[in-house]
Amino acid sequence: MNKRAKVTKAQIIEAALSVAAEKGAGKVTLDEVAKVSGFSKGGLLYHFPSKEALISAMVQQLVDDTEADRQQLLAQGDNALTSMIKAHARLTEQVQGNTAMAILAAAAEQPGLLSPVQQACQVLVQDINTESGDNPEAVLLMLACDALWFQDLLSISPFTSQQKEQLQHYILRRAEELMP
Amino acid sequence: MNKRAKVTKAQIIEAALSVAAEKGAGKVTLDEVAKVSGFSKGGLLYHFPSKEALISAMVQQLVDDTEADRQQLLAQGDNALTSMIKAHARLTEQVQGNTAMAILAAAAEQPGLLSPVQQACQVLVQDINTESGDNPEAVLLMLACDALWFQDLLSISPFTSQQKEQLQHYILRRAEELMP
DNA sequence: TTTACTATACCAACCAGACGGTATATTATT
DNA sequence: AATAATATACCGTCTGGTTGGTATAGTAAA
Numbered sequence: 001m002n003k004r005a006k007v008t009k010a011q012i013i014e015a016a017l018s019v020a021a022e023k024g025a026g027k028v029t030l031d032e033v034a035k036v037s038g039f040s041k042g043g044l045l046y047h048f049p050s051k052e053a054l055i056s057a058m059v060q061q062l063v064d065d066t067e068a069d070r071q072q073l074l075a076q077g078d079n080a081l082t083s084m085i086k087a088h089a090r091l092t093e094q095v096q097g098n099t100a101m102a103i104l105a106a107a108a109e110q111p112g113l114l115s116p117v118q119q120a121c122q123v124l125v126q127d128i129n130t131e132s133g134d135n136p137e138a139v140l141l142m143l144a145c146d147a148l149w150f151q152d153l154l155s156i157s158p159f160t161s162q163q164k165e166q167l168q169h170y171i172l173r174r175a176e177e178l179m180p
Numbered sequence: 181m182n183k184r185a186k187v188t189k190a191q192i193i194e195a196a197l198s199v200a201a202e203k204g205a206g207k208v209t210l211d212e213v214a215k216v217s218g219f220s221k222g223g224l225l226y227h228f229p230s231k232e233a234l235i236s237a238m239v240q241q242l243v244d245d246t247e248a249d250r251q252q253l254l255a256q257g258d259n260a261l262t263s264m265i266k267a268h269a270r271l272t273e274q275v276q277g278n279t280a281m282a283i284l285a286a287a288a289e290q291p292g293l294l295s296p297v298q299q300a301c302q303v304l305v306q307d308i309n310t311e312s313g314d315n316p317e318a319v320l321l322m323l324a325c326d327a328l329w330f331q332d333l334l335s336i337s338p339f340t341s342q343q344k345e346q347l348q349h350y351i352l353r354r355a356e357e358l359m360p
Numbered sequence: 361t362t363t364a365c366t367a368t369a370c371c372a373a374c375c376a377g378a379c380g381g382t383a384t385a386t387t388a389t390t
Numbered sequence: 391a392a393t394a395a396t397a398t399a400c401c402g403t404c405t406g407g408t409t410g411g412t413a414t415a416g417t418a419a420a
Contacts (some may be wrong), residue, residue, distance in 0.1 A: 046394090084222075102261060103334065117334075118338065121336055139347065140321075140324045144324045155294060171320065172315045222372075223406085226371095362419105368419095370413080372412105378405070384397100388395070
């Protein structure tokens with residue numbers, strides 16, 4: 001797969017994510033993605049052999065991006081818990097914060113497409129448990145962080161952005177206390 | 181609205197929830213719901229003037245049921261935080277645990293349909309903050325509880341059911357310590 | 361108590377448009 | 391020229407929604 005195809009694929013995925021964000025996770029149709037991306041429907045199906053393949057790629061990109069962020073933070077010396085928290089915060093702050101919409105699009109299309117996400121979650125929990133010596137407090141902080149993310153994803157967050165930031169700082173501080 | 185209509189509406193909603201759970205949140209079509217519920221498509225549209233109205237009713241039922249549970253626990257003397265945690269646990273344990281699928285179905289159809297959920301969340305946070313004197317620890321416990329629920333909803337939970345139970349107990353214990 | 365009327369609850373058939381996907385043609389790139 | 395990339399034109403199916411109608415139940419007048 002050369003560079004041009006990669007760029008095109010990325011554009012298509014980005015368009016699909018924005019459709020999901022604006023019209024609803026279940027409204028990701030090939031016609032609409034074609035219109036938004038500027039490519040024709042035939043063009044989409046050249047790069048992704050089916051709609052399912054497209055959504056699967058969206059999910060994979062989300063998983064890969066998040067994992068890359070986390071690995072980078074780990075390499076900088078952060079522990080598993082704080083790196084996870086920071087990686088999540090980055091996802092939320094993203095200017096084009098639609099990346100996570102892949103999850104809802106997959107849940108709408110076929111829940112089975114989410115298994116890469118589950119696997120990534122399992123690895124994460126394992127890492128955190130190993131590092132914290134199975135301290136449930138660590139998992140609790142991870143879950144709280146997750147919830148803020150889920151709430152944003154569904155646009156049901158009861159917090160203002162400032163409150164969310166404060167909460168994230170609070171969680172991060174607690175994590176640092178926990179794993180010095 | 182008399183009893184018969186109420187029963188029929190409930191049956192339709194139940195069928196819609198099971199379709200969402202089995203086929204995916206975006207696959208809730210009138211045809212499929214008609215087939216599963218045993219009513220005709222015309223019958224559905226007699227009770228719910230549009231698909232959107234049906235999904236909206238699903239969301240409202242979820243909000244109402246949860247709020248009823250919570251109020252009952254509050255009346256028994258529980259505080260806002262522990263009653264919320266217990267109400268969430270009940271939702272998860274429900275034999276026909278599809279109720280929460282309303283959220284994903286709404287996210288698939290039109291994200292705006294989720295605003296009742298957001299309002300309910302706001303009330304919840306307000307109650308918890310008032311009772312705890314704005315102690316962020318209380319919100320943190322609420323979020324952790326939420327996350328377990330979201331993970332189940334999307335079938336991406338990295339925990340076994342036993343681990344989930346343990347975590348819920350841990351959260352509940354912490355909540356009781358926090359608000360004696 | 362029968363009869364006429366009305367409202368509720370539901371259904372089968374249909375429609376116009378949207379859907380995912382295919383087949384084929386056309387244009388760029390190498 | 392050969393291959394990769396994109397566009398156009400369709401096709402069969404499914405979609406949300408409409409229509410006209412039926413059966414049942416209640417209600418009121420005779």
